[in-house]
Amino acid sequence: MIPNPWLNGLVVGGAVLAVLMTLGALASWWERKFSARLQGRVGTTILGPWGILQPFADAAKMIQKEDLIPRDADRVLFYIAPLFPVTLVLGLAAVIPFAGYWADGVWHGAAMVADVDVGVLFVLALSGLMVFPLWMAGWASNNKYSLLAAMRAVAQGVSYEIPMVLAALVPVIASGKLSVTGVIAWQAEHGWIVARLPVVGFLAFVLFYLTSLAEANRIPFDIPEAESELVGGVITEYTGIKSGLFILSEYLHTLVASAVATGMFLGGGHVPGLAGLPIWAQVVISLAAMWFKTLALFVSIYWIRWSWYRFRSDQLMELCWRYLVPGGLGLVASTAVAVSLGWV
Amino acid sequence: MLANIALIVLCAWTVVSAFFVVASKNLVHGVFWLAAMLLNTAVIYIALDAPFLASIQVILYTGGVITMMLFGVMLTLRQSGTIIPNPSQHSPGRATVAGLFGLTMLWAIWTTPELAAMTPTTSGSADEIGKLFLGQYMIPFEALSVLLLAGMIGAIVLARKGDA
The missing domain is CATH 1.20.120.1200 (NADH-ubiquinone/plastoquinone oxidoreductase chain 6, subunit NuoJ)
Incomplete structure (x- = not known):
């Protein structure tokens, strides 16, 4: 961390922004390549080696496209809705330490924009706001498919927020910390949550991962944009760069959600054997470890996306309220019991 | 500054x-x-x-x-359409009630003596707030949660009256 918060925000914030935006763009190329391989195709090949320049060409195309606003749309809301999803997701990334190092026997977070001491709550609060722009867009479009998609998005977002909070409570209770750095520091000292809490830690990780998928509207939870039922979901009426921003925000959300899950359950940038190395080496190794874990989760999300079917809207609600919420409560209760009995 | x-x-x-x-x-x-x-x-x-x-x-x-x-x-x-009109417009009764409430608020603000600057008694951290909730303010805290639960059950009963 650079001591001056303004300078730290500028330097680290700029770096995080640049890395995330580049990865977000590359993710769309990577998904096309990956899905093509799964289906025995070759994917993009024309622009650059392996077609890797395709997302940049896509962005240029989207910016040039005509920007249409439907005649009967709510012009103001229609115009401002696409601004929020990317902004909110990048805000989420502000409290994630992307690296770390040992100093005086304590794990410190590094490469983070702000070390908020209620970081976990901050993450949950911003994820909860993600339904706003979707609803705004769905309503303002004045299109029945957009509106249905917005209704589904709100219902899904509100429902899956609850098991998500419950899953996030497990590492919070176990570590006694509310900041993302604090949770990671505890894991560096006592072991990663997935392994430290037998069964419960792993189940909480799976729950958090599933609900993050739902919050980011990825298969099997992507009913708000189910193209076979709802044309293009909330972005049906959007053209050009506005629809591009919605699509980019979904890649970014998946990426940031993977990073948050890595921090909460997989020890963030921590790997065994770092203690004793010079600080710069620790920061470099932990940065690589953090991105390795994050991208591994990211890959698995797209693996699921391209090999799993989509749930029906009512099945999705049933899964949440009948199984995930009671399951989450059980996980929280068992963690609390384990902590108060001194087993953790 | x-x-x-x-x-x-x-x-x-x-x-x-x-x-x-x-x-x-x-x-x-x-x-x-x-x-x-x-x-x-x-x-x-x-x-x-x-x-x-x-x-x-x-x-x-x-x-x-x-x-x-x-x-x-x-x-x-x-x-x-995208416009839902606000049904509270052009209603003299509602305007009177809102106006009276506004006047009461203004009166309360003007007649309150200026408060001295205060320093918070806690740092406002989650840790301290949690200890206060489950220690000193345990009973009000639990009473509020029961009240909210009752409100929630009431809402469900009202919303599902027709289903039975």
């Missing part, structure tokens, strides 16, 4: 967005102004060094209340 200016700007913006909550002709816009107002309040909490309160404000009020209001707006009024 900089912090004071930021606080004044934030407060002014909160009042402006609160004004548009009631002044919007389209109820949907009113709901989004309310969201902006509640978010602003959270930012004021951050400026006052209470990040825990700010996060809870966003989760409970901005996230929760607005989502419920969106459902309310969508489920109660059936009409086409």
Whole structure:
């Protein structure tokens, strides 16, 4: 961390922004390549080696496209809705330490924009706001498919927020910390949550991962944009760069959600054997470890996306309220019991 | 100094967005102004060094209340188009009640003696707030949660009266 918060925000914030935006763009190329391989195709090949320049060409195309606003749309809301999803997701990334190092026997977070001491709550609060722009867009479009998609998005977002909070409570209770750095520091000292809490830690990780998928509207939870039922979901009426921003925000959300899950359950940038190395080496190794874990989760999300079917809207609600919420409560209760009995 | 200016700007913006909550002709816009107002309040909490309160404000009020209001707006009024007119306009009775309430508030503010500057008794961290909730203020805290539970059950009973 650079001591001056303004300078730290500028330097680290700029770096995080640049890395995330580049990865977000590359993710769309990577998904096309990956899905093509799964289906025995070759994917993009024309622009650059392996077609890797395709997302940049896509962005240029989207910016040039005509920007249409439907005649009967709510012009103001229609115009401002696409601004929020990317902004909110990048805000989420502000409290994630992307690296770390040992100093005086304590794990410190590094490469983070702000070390908020209620970081976990901050993450949950911003994820909860993600339904706003979707609803705004769905309503303002004045299109029945957009509106249905917005209704589904709100219902899904509100429902899956609850098991998500419950899953996030497990590492919070176990570590006694509310900041993302604090949770990671505890894991560096006592072991990663997935392994430290037998069964419960792993189940909480799976729950958090599933609900993050739902919050980011990825298969099997992507009913708000189910193209076979709802044309293009909330972005049906959007053209050009506005629809591009919605699509980019979904890649970014998946990426940031993977990073948050890595921090909460997989020890963030921590790997065994770092203690004793010079600080710069620790920061470099932990940065690589953090991105390795994050991208591994990211890959698995797209693996699921391209090999799993989509749930029906009512099945999705049933899964949440009948199984995930009671399951989450059980996980929280068992963690609390384990902590108060001194087993953790 | 900089912090004071930021606080004044934030407060002014909160009042402006609160004004548009009631002044919007389209109820949907009113709901989004309310969201902006509640978010602003959270930012004021951050400026006052209470990040825990700010996060809870966003989760409970901005996230929760607005989502419920969106459902309310969508489920109660059936009409086409993006504009839902505010039914409270041009109503002398409602204006009188609101005016009287405003006058009472003004009177209360003017007659209150100026308060001395206070330093908070706790640092406002989640840790201390949690200890106060489950220690000194245990009974009010639990009583409130029972009250909220009763309200929730009441809402479910009212909403599902027809199903039985």
